[in-house]
Amino acid sequence: MAFSVLIPARMASSRLPDKPLADIAGLPMVVRVAQQALRSKANRVVVAADDERIVQACKHHDIEVILTRSDHPSGSDRLAEACSLLGLDDGAIVVNVQGDEPLIDPSAIDAAATLLQQRSDCSMSTLAHPLDNIEDFQNPNVVKVVLDAQSTALYFSRAPISWWRDGFADGITQLPQPHPLRHVGLYAYRVGFLRAFPKMSQAPIEITESLEQLRAIWHGHRIAVHVTTTSPGPGVDTPEDLDRVRAIFERKS
Known part of the structure; x- marks a missing residue:
């Protein structure tokens, strides 16, 4: 490949x-x-x-x-x-x-590329993993995704999804079953789609959620999702994140 x-x-x-x-x-x-x-x-x-x-x-x-x-x-x-x-x-x-x-993780890169090669019906592929704590489920900075039977994305959201029927009655005191999925922001694309994507009009749901991948779904494109068993290593968005990652490299050296 x-x-x-x-x-x-x-x-x-x-x-x-x-x-x-x-x-x-x-x-x-x-x-x-x-x-x-x-x-x-x-x-x-x-x-x-x-x-x-x-x-x-x-x-x-x-x-x-x-x-x-x-x-x-x-x-x-x-x-x-x-x-x-x-x-x-x-x-x-x-x-x-x-x-x-x-x-x-280099294997995550390979997984996204391999999945897109296998899914000719999809324009993109990405990754997700099961959430294991309530804090991340509630956190709007942790993006969630729900899938169909072919592991194609139905929707991405900053809200806690999917939500069980009686969840609002009790508040978020436990995770729904099966475990909700956290989206990992690594994407594979076919180049033709990538060239066309910036020219597509923004989607209302994209603007509401501030999630660019929703534009693809809104315009009828499919996104294949590879579900991993483990979470990715931490990224770097803030000085605190940078300190955390530096400490990990120091322990590895």
Whole structure:
């Protein structure tokens, strides 16, 4: 199976300025992410940067990188430009690995790519895992997903879904059964869909939930979901997250 990994990396971050270059055990975070992706079965790993400083950091550590425009409204737009710059065919598969996931599991990358290759009926694939605590079930920053019988996404939400009939009577004191699923923000796309996606109109449900993947469902595209048994390593959104990840690398060294 042939597929590429694209890692969008942008310097502007309101919660953690210059995030791609944040030092993690002696290496910039974006380099750590690329090194993890290179352990997957991808035939190519490319960072799509919006700043020359990211480009130079990647080149210094022998990571393939391209410079994209700095005015893209979303990561999907940046990836679409990257596909054009790299000359990828519409039928090619690319996996979007976020540039703030230095602990991404390489096998998760492979799983997303393999699933999309198997599901010709789907334009995208992604990952999920069972939730095991009430706090995450209630947390709007933890996105939930419900599936159909073919493990295709029916809906993504920040709300606690799926919800049992009598849940409102008792409040959230326990998790419903079977366990609800947490969405993991790693995606595989066919390049033709990725080029078309930024041109699609925003969906009302996308605006309400602030979840870009709902645009695909609203426009009739299907998203295949691979359910893993374990949760992913922590990503980096805040200085506290960065401290947590640095501590994990220190324990591993």
